[in-house]
Amino acid sequence: MAQQHLIVLDLDGTLLTDEKVISDKTKATLQKAREAGHEVMIATGRPYRASKLFYHELGLDTPIVNFNGAFVHHPLDQNWKTVHKPIDLKVVQEVVESLNREQFENLIAEVMDDVYVQYHDEKLLNIFSMGDPKVTTGDLHQYLKDNPTSLLIQAKESSVPGIRQYLADTKAELIDHRRWGDPFPVIEIVRHGLNKAVGLSHVAKDLGIPRDRIIAFGDEDNDLEMIEYAGVGVAMGNGISQLKNIANEVTTTNNEDGIAEFLIDRLHI
Structure with a gap:
């Protein structure tokens, strides 16, 4: 062979x-x-x-x-x-708190197969509902209690570079982040390394x-x-x-x- x-x-x-x-x-x-x-x-x-x-x-x-x-x-x-190497919940909370409400449109955290969405959005939920996860909608600060596997920031196109620069300047040792291609501007955050x-x-x-x-x-x-x-x-x-x-x-x-x-x-x- x-x-x-x-x-x-x-x-x-x-x-x-x-x-x-x-x-x-x-x-x-x-x-x-x-x-x-x-x-x-x-x-x-x-x-x-x-x-x-x-x-x-x-x-x-x-x-x-x-x-x-x-x-x-x-x-x-x-x-x-x-x-399984999730992001420290404290780090996620700091990132969320630092975002100006003008900068982002939504936040999505995933703890394995559970999905937490800050604001209800049908179009977004269609993407994340594959495989029928348990979805919780509402303030992440209140509902997210576990270290998430990933955090997604859906942002305005014009805000993406600024958010990524902030993450690079303040959280480089803790998290890595990438820009999604489609279907809309999303910054994906996972644990560093x-x-x-x-x-x-x-x-x-x-x-x-x-x-x-x-x-x-x-x-x-x-x-x-x-x-x-x-x-x-x-x-x-x-x-x-x-x-x-x-x-x-x-x-x-x-x-x-x-x-x-x-x-x-x-x-x-």
Whole structure:
């Protein structure tokens, strides 16, 4: 058998087409890769409840990286050592208190699969209701009692740079933050030092697969560390230029079976 590889898939803009589905060709190619002895896993910014559909659709039996590395677990193995690294509640409260009400439109905190929303917003809730979480609406100060896995600040486009600058100036040792691509301006905050590469290294070690045999696919800035960490980091054709610049390879877009095209060529499956 050819050397075993670990194939790592981001979801949005990578494994999923713009219609949020896995194409037949990509699904069939990943199945062939698994039949050939390769391991396949997901590493996403999404919570598990919003990624388990695709985990089961691919028939995976590997650990999964959720919340950009803040939560790493094995959906099928209760004994697997779960990693959950939330943000200190006190830090979140300080961030929330420091925000000028003019700067932001909403705040969303997620404690694993429980969602806390500051202001009721149907459009926002549609995005976060996937997987049917318990949703609490109201003042985060009052309702949020646990350390959250992530905090999202939905802000006006013009306010995003200022908020991020403030976070960089005052909380750099405690939290990391990123800008979401779509569907509206959102700053995502997780505990400092966490990213997909940290979660991926934990899983790769467990599977006994070295870095040089990891093939990772991504498209956004939350994939940068993972693409750099992997032996073969692959940027999607629709990916941001920053990612393409550091990737080992660039494949076709998420709507053109980019993952399948690359794996067929590289692994001869």
